[in-house]
Amino acid sequence: MTIESLPTFTKPARQRWESIPADIHQRLLSNVWCGQCRHETTITNFSGTIKGGDLLLVGKCAECHGDVAQVIEGS
Numbered sequence: 001m002t003i004e005s006l007p008t009f010t011k012p013a014r015q016r017w018e019s020i021p022a023d024i025h026q027r028l029l030s031n032v033w034c035g036q037c038r039h040e041t042t043i044t045n046f047s048g049t050i051k052g053g054d055l056l057l058v059g060k061c062a063e064c065h066g067d068v069a070q071v072i073e074g075s
Contacts, residue, residue: 007059013048016055020072028057028070036066043068050074 009017020028032043046059053074061068 007046007048007057009048010050012050013055016050016072016074017048028072032061032068032070034061034064034066034068036064037061041068043070046070 017025029046030040030042032041033039034041042062043057043059044062046057048055048057050056051071055072055074057070057072059068060066
């Protein structure tokens with residue numbers, strides 16, 4: 001991953017993301033539903049924020065480049 005492709009996170013979102021084991025990161029990123037493709041895909045060019053206590057990743061579908069999101073529920 002190059003510097004240009006590093007995701008942008010708010011500080012609380014970065015802390016939450018870093019608390020998740022690294023081996024789980026790829027599983028979360030590749031398990032995103034795309035409403036346009038109508039199947040599971042990988043999220044790319046994503047950013048992260050905390051919304052309602054949950055980590056929200058917002059980005060693009062790896063296939064059609066449509067908008068997708070992944071919610072990682074808080075503990």
